[in-house]
Every structure is written in C-alpha cells, then in structure tokens.
Amino acid sequence: GAVVSQHPSWVICKSGTSVKIECRSLDFQATTMFWYRQFPKQSLMLMATSNEGSKATYEQGVEKDKFLINHASLTLSTLTVTSAHPEDSSFYICSARGNSGGLSYNEQFFGPGTRLTVL
C-alpha cells in the first residue's frame, strides 16, 4: 500500500513552453502533497506544500507564478512549470501524506520522480 505515481517520468521541452507533472496517490487519500526539486548530485529541496482544496504554500525563493500547483482532489496534485527555461531543468519529486487507513500523519510516501529537460 501507500503507492505514489508520477507522470511523466521524463519530459523534454522547448524553452518558453509549459510542462505539467502529475502526482497521484494510488491506494490512499492524500490530504497533503509536497513537491521537491533535486539538482544533480544534490539533496531534495522542498518547493511547496499543497493541501487538497486550498492554495499551495510555497517555500521562500520559489516563484508561485512560475510553478503552479493544483491539488484538486485527494489523489491528485499537479505541478505546472510555466514558460520553462533551461535553468528549470531538474528532477522533480512529489510525496504524499495521508492520515487514514492506518497511515501515519508523520510519514510521506514518495513518487518516482520526473526528470525535466528544457532545451
């Protein structure tokens, strides 16, 4: 149980285009989802926290107008990178947290990540 998927697993796009990444909790309801960014050979940095039905909370330094997050249902959150540029190329990882069905509120379950390359 507690499986999180991401789609796509990798994407290549042209500079100036927008890219949407989906994060789904497959077998539990995720009241909260988190989006992380990981540069090569670096650690994960939290970008934003999204709660179902409300606006996302962005970490300091993360542009909310560039990284649009929507958490429209208890099983789906999306991250849209708008007007992508080469410096946005990175590995984006989502995680989800549920607090029912035996899942601990204290634990996050991670997706497999999406590699974005902007040409």
Place this chain on the structure above:
Amino acid sequence: AQSVTQPDIHITVSEGASLELRCNYSYGATPYLFWYVQSPGQGLQLLLKYFSGDTLVQGIKGFEAEFKRSQSSFNLRKPSVHWSDAAEYFCAVGAQNAGNMLTFGGGTRLMVKP
C-alpha cells in the same frame, strides 16, 4: 528551524565490510527521523524510520539505525555491504511543529568496491 547534516559526502567500502553513515540533526523537540536510499535517476525508497520507542530501529535490506538523543544523531549501519547497496543515502527529519515537513541532509554517496 530544523536542520540535518550528513558529514560524509562520499564513502567507499569494500563488499562484505561493515558500513556506518552519519547523520546529525538539529531540532528543539523529539524529531521524527528517516533514512532513504536513492538509486541514480530514481525516486526515494524508505529504509527505516524512528518515531518513538526503541531507539534501535531495524529497516529493510539489513539496515539499522540508532537514535541517540544526547548526540543528536541517527546513524545508519549495515554489518555487511553488498554491491547493490551502492547508491545515495539521505537522512531526513520531520518537524512536528511544522506540519511534519521533512528536511533532508545533503546526502552520502556510497560506493562499493568488489
């Protein structure tokens, strides 16, 4: 705010040797502690976690970690390393007073010599 330090950026061990990866945290209350492993181009896999209780925690793949409050440490150990253990290892702390958000250490890259 909480923070996590993994002092060793790279560690190389011989296959069959024992392993210890260090993790030190800074947090004002009892933390929730995690160790994750990441293979190249992959997501994170949870190895083990500490919430409360027994300070010696057993995880998957033969890993264990010990929470030492006096040293603010949560070091990961394995008695005999396999070549398949080569990966990036991340320690993370969850803060109860910050919505249980995770803060990750910088990671330790483990290389295994045959």
